[in-house]
Amino acid sequence: xxxxxxxxxxxxxxxxxxxxxxxxxxxxxxxxxxxxxxxxxxxxxxxxxxxxxxxxxxxxxxxxxxxxxxxxxxxxxxxxx
Amino acid sequence: xxxxxxxxxxxxxxxxxxxxxxxxxxxxxxxxxxxxxxxxxxxxxxxxxxxxxxxxxxxxxxxxxxxxxxxxxxxxxxxxxxxxxxxxxxxxxxxxxxxxxxxxxxxxxxxxxxxxxxxxxxxxxxxxxxxxxxxxxxxxxxxxxxxxxxxxxxxxxxxxxxxxxxxxxxxxxxxxxxxxxxxxxxxxxxxxxxxxxxxxxxxxxxxxxxxxxxxxxxxxxxxxxxxxxxxxxxxxxxxxxxxxxxxxxxxxxxxxxxxxxxxxxxxxxxxxxxxxxxxxxxxxxxxxxxxxxxxxxxxxxxxxxxxxxxxxxxxxxxxxxxxxxxxxxxxxxxxxxxxxxxxxxxxxxxxxxxxxxxxxxxxxxxxxxxxxxxxxxxxxxxxxxxxxxxxxxxxxxxxxxxxxxxxxxxxxxxxxxxxxxxxxxxxxxxxxxxxx
Amino acid sequence: xxxxxxxxxxxxxxxxxxxxxxxxxxxxxxxxxxxxxxxxxxxxxxxxxxxxxxxxxxxxxxxxxxxxxxxxxxxxxxxxxxxxxxxxxxxxxxxxxxxxxxxxxxxxxxxxxxxxxxxxxxxxxxxxxxxxxxxxxxxxxxxxxxxxxxxxxxxxxxxxxxxxxxxxxxxxxxxxxxxxxxxxxxxxxxxxxxxxxxxxxxxxxxxxxxxxxxxxxxxxxxxxxxxxxxxxxxxxxxxxxxxxxxxxxxxxxxxxxxxxxxxxxxxxxxxxxxxxxxxxxxxxxxxxxxxxxxxxxxxxxxxxxxxxxxxxxxxxxxxxxxxxxxxxxxxxxxxxxxxxxxxxxxxxxxxxxxxxxxxxxxxxxxxxxxxxxxxxx
Numbered sequence: 039x040x041x042x043x044x045x046x047x048x049x050x051x052x053x054x055x056x057x058x059x060x061x062x063x064x065x066x067x068x069x070x071x072x073x074x075x076x077x078x079x080x081x082x083x084x085x086x087x088x089x090x091x092x093x094x095x096x097x098x099x100x101x102x103x104x105x106x107x108x109x110x111x112x113x114x115x116x117x118x119x
Numbered sequence: 120x121x122x123x124x125x126x127x128x129x130x131x132x133x134x135x136x137x138x139x140x141x142x143x144x145x146x147x148x149x150x151x152x153x154x155x156x157x158x159x160x161x162x163x164x165x166x167x168x169x170x171x172x173x174x175x176x177x178x179x180x181x182x183x184x185x186x187x188x189x190x191x192x193x194x195x196x197x198x199x200x201x202x203x204x205x206x207x208x209x210x211x212x213x214x215x216x217x218x219x220x221x222x223x224x225x226x227x228x229x230x231x232x233x234x235x236x237x238x239x240x241x242x243x244x245x246x247x248x249x250x251x252x253x254x255x256x257x258x259x260x261x262x263x264x265x266x267x268x269x270x271x272x273x274x275x276x277x278x279x280x281x282x283x284x285x286x287x288x289x290x291x292x293x294x295x296x297x298x299x300x301x302x303x304x305x306x307x308x309x310x311x312x313x314x315x316x317x318x319x320x321x322x323x324x325x326x327x328x329x330x331x332x333x334x335x336x337x338x339x340x341x342x343x344x345x346x347x348x349x350x351x352x353x354x355x356x357x358x359x360x361x362x363x364x365x366x367x368x369x370x371x372x373x374x375x376x377x378x379x380x381x382x383x384x385x386x387x388x389x390x391x392x393x394x395x396x397x398x399x400x401x402x403x404x405x406x407x408x409x410x411x412x413x414x415x416x417x418x419x420x421x422x423x424x425x426x427x428x429x430x431x432x433x434x435x436x437x438x439x440x441x442x443x444x445x446x447x448x449x450x451x452x453x454x455x456x457x458x459x460x461x462x463x464x465x466x467x468x469x470x471x472x473x474x475x476x477x478x479x480x481x482x483x484x485x486x487x488x489x490x491x492x493x494x495x496x497x498x499x500x501x502x503x504x505x506x507x508x509x510x511x512x513x514x515x516x517x518x519x520x521x522x523x524x525x526x527x528x529x530x531x532x533x534x535x536x537x538x539x540x541x542x543x544x545x546x547x548x549x550x551x552x553x554x555x
Numbered sequence: 556x557x558x559x560x561x562x563x564x565x566x567x568x569x570x571x572x573x574x575x576x577x578x579x580x581x582x583x584x585x586x587x588x589x590x591x592x593x594x595x596x597x598x599x600x601x602x603x604x605x606x607x608x609x610x611x612x613x614x615x616x617x618x619x620x621x622x623x624x625x626x627x628x629x630x631x632x633x634x635x636x637x638x639x640x641x642x643x644x645x646x647x648x649x650x651x652x653x654x655x656x657x658x659x660x661x662x663x664x665x666x667x668x669x670x671x672x673x674x675x676x677x678x679x680x681x682x683x684x685x686x687x688x689x690x691x692x693x694x695x696x697x698x699x700x701x702x703x704x705x706x707x708x709x710x711x712x713x714x715x716x717x718x719x720x721x722x723x724x725x726x727x728x729x730x731x732x733x734x735x736x737x738x739x740x741x742x743x744x745x746x747x748x749x750x751x752x753x754x755x756x757x758x759x760x761x762x763x764x765x766x767x768x769x770x771x772x773x774x775x776x777x778x779x780x781x782x783x784x785x786x787x788x789x790x791x792x793x794x795x796x797x798x799x800x801x802x803x804x805x806x807x808x809x810x811x812x813x814x815x816x817x818x819x820x821x822x823x824x825x826x827x828x829x830x831x832x833x834x835x836x837x838x839x840x841x842x843x844x845x846x847x848x849x850x851x852x853x854x855x856x857x858x859x860x861x862x863x864x865x866x867x868x869x870x871x872x873x874x875x876x877x878x879x880x881x882x883x884x885x886x887x888x889x890x891x892x893x894x895x896x897x898x899x900x901x902x903x904x905x906x907x908x909x910x911x912x913x914x915x916x917x918x919x920x921x922x923x924x925x926x927x928x929x930x931x932x
Binding site: 075087 | 165200256257259262
């Protein structure tokens, strides 16, 4: 088990503890996951994969829920901004 | 295609207990959960708090239950979310990016242990990043969100607030206060009634000890959350006890108004509901002959009830009804009724939202657009409230509280899935029908 | 007993459009609705404004009504989401390209702007279509709207001009100028218009059959799809009278969501979705646009179209079907209710007030089933 996992968030490398969710990386960095329909910054709310506020594009797949997605080394995360 | 005598949806305490009990009788068991590990919400796996004690009563119970699950012989499927169903068959999707791994799972008996979710009520500023659910923040912290040194206001309603506050403190957060909307009088009589549940008293006292320096304000609720105008970062929340209002500075807010049962899958499968909960008999059987339900979807009653009902359901599935457990179950039902009465939501919470406050977060529908609508369906058609990816799970309970509307018509897909996955599940249903 | 010049039953888009036309003609209008505006087929369908050439009469009506929509456009509020997305009819092979040329000829002769696209032009217009298609026909002035909001727009306009809206009550009978409501009250109307969709309870002799359809909507993917896309086989599907069928038909919404259809079934009145239809509908759509497979589906639902034996709506006095001189009909629009609502409403009121209509109303007059039995395809 590696000590840290590296994920790329909006082009910037971030080190995060293994077994962390992608949402933790975004929250730690203070980066909102998405923009709402009227342009408000939004981030995770329910933590259990139900509210869909934590969506970001992960490895090219849009609308991925980050609160239930374990960080893997080299993962590429892009948020709406 | 997988199959088992007993299939269980949800690996929280209820599902774990059901799996262990059914496997005891030699039945083949499959246990599914959309999370990467067992535990559900209250026993969520993840990043532990640095100072976490493993020797207390609750941790011990959790460890033991998980160990028994590992060794009982049940097939454990993690990361799978059920999104469609046909007679005696569930369709689940392996949740990983870009993966369309759809599996069909046939069951002779089904146990639904789908738990509950938080009720969110809109108030000005509730969409500012930094405002989380109470259980929501706990789950995110378990998922690795560091809160050491952060000032957190915990607000809303329910025993969950104390549990969350105590756990967050173990991660090094500074809990500014816990604001519970229920009035002191109701909470006091609830605490007194706990005398017949010694384990719950001990749990309550453990929280009390952890939070001894934290103000627990009753009859108190949030009015508005404030963000810094330049940075947009949350900086304070205004609380009120109806006599006076005041601002508490904070970095994060953990706010949830008690729990709402996850009954969607049960409804889709045709299980009858009573008072919005899944109706079950003393064997935890629903109105559908081979479908059982345990834990929160049958009534919000907490950990002990979920464990007990899961066990009863597991035994019932195996054709060995656990009559000896029924009296304890009846006691838990009384506790559930007491919980509901104690944490009933006060009418003032209906007036928190201002005309421009967002009610449906998926579609940014504001209170003023909804106020003129006449029903859930009318609101959906005219404003798109509830038509977003959460499928009304967040705004539905809110609009029920605000306007008295009831959501209706559950249809697959139960959760958003790719066109490809939905095509696969429908194709598999056709295949089954052809072969029938 | 309240008295009106016109009583309209049904606040779908057709009923609401009729209410507005009547009110604009200074008639005293009452509009009765059991549920909420646009909660029937209006709220279930795609919101396509399309000129359809399956018959000269349909071509005339859809062309006329589409131009009524274009005239209304400046007044429509943002909620109606009117967009001139255009329809792109897609051809898979040379035979279908032949049909494209024939279609182009028909549209051009009728004054409908249409442009033939070859394979590379088609790919440029819609990059997400699969390669290897033959080409298509772009009808640029076709549009897309959000129908429930349009129904409410028509209703509110009618009310502003004095129309009375009577929601929340069902109608028990409509006969000889008297409408009996489920709550026991009675209303008097010199004319009673049935704009009741698939519900024939008030006039069982109506030659209307219900045709179930399925639709799915995706999450938001802005820029994924530019035009409404329809396969050339769509009309074959729409005209099948016995067999269930699917046809490729997808539509971009202003939100960036994609609506995926279409399906048709007879003799099935169950609102639950059918896995067979969904599977085949999605497979057909993915045949034309494989990239659809990766989009997230948020919801699937069904709706019921009101079809007639000759595929033309029924707009006019009911006297051929029934000797009740007070009864008028605006029903049987099948998949073209949204397109034809304003045109049909205008034609109906033209007939009521003996005004000269802009197109010939003869093909749509209520006609007896004796001459038009449902033919077996």
